[in-house]
Amino acid sequence: MSNKEQLLNDIGIVSFVLVELGLYLDTHPTDRNAMEYFNHYNRIKHQMVKEFSMKYYPLTMDMAESNKEWRWGAAPLPWEGACE
Numbered sequence: 001m002s003n004k005e006q007l008l009n010d011i012g013i014v015s016f017v018l019v020e021l022g023l024y025l026d027t028h029p030t031d032r033n034a035m036e037y038f039n040h041y042n043r044i045k046h047q048m049v050k051e052f053s054m055k056y057y058p059l060t061m062d063m064a065e066s067n068k069e070w071r072w073g074a075a076p077l078p079w080e081g082a083c084e
Contacts, residue, residue, distance in 0.1 A: 007048060011048050011059070014041055014045040015045060017041050021038040
């Protein structure tokens with residue numbers, strides 16, 4: 001697995017954790033430990049998405065910022081083999 005694929009995989013894992021924590025917090029909104037975990041993993045995900053966007057291409061439009069050129073359309077499309 002390349003570094004790019006590994007980072008995408010890790011972002012997917014952390015995204016899954018955040019969805020699950022969000023669902024838990026929907027039914028347990030006063031659980032401080034769960035909120036701390038959510039905030040912790042949310043910071044990690046944001047950092048990983050920013051790192052990926054700087055190295056390869058932006059994953060979200062808000063990460064498309066660049067001083068040189070507009071990079072939002074730089075990602076390969078699914079029919080170009082990006083989803084294999």
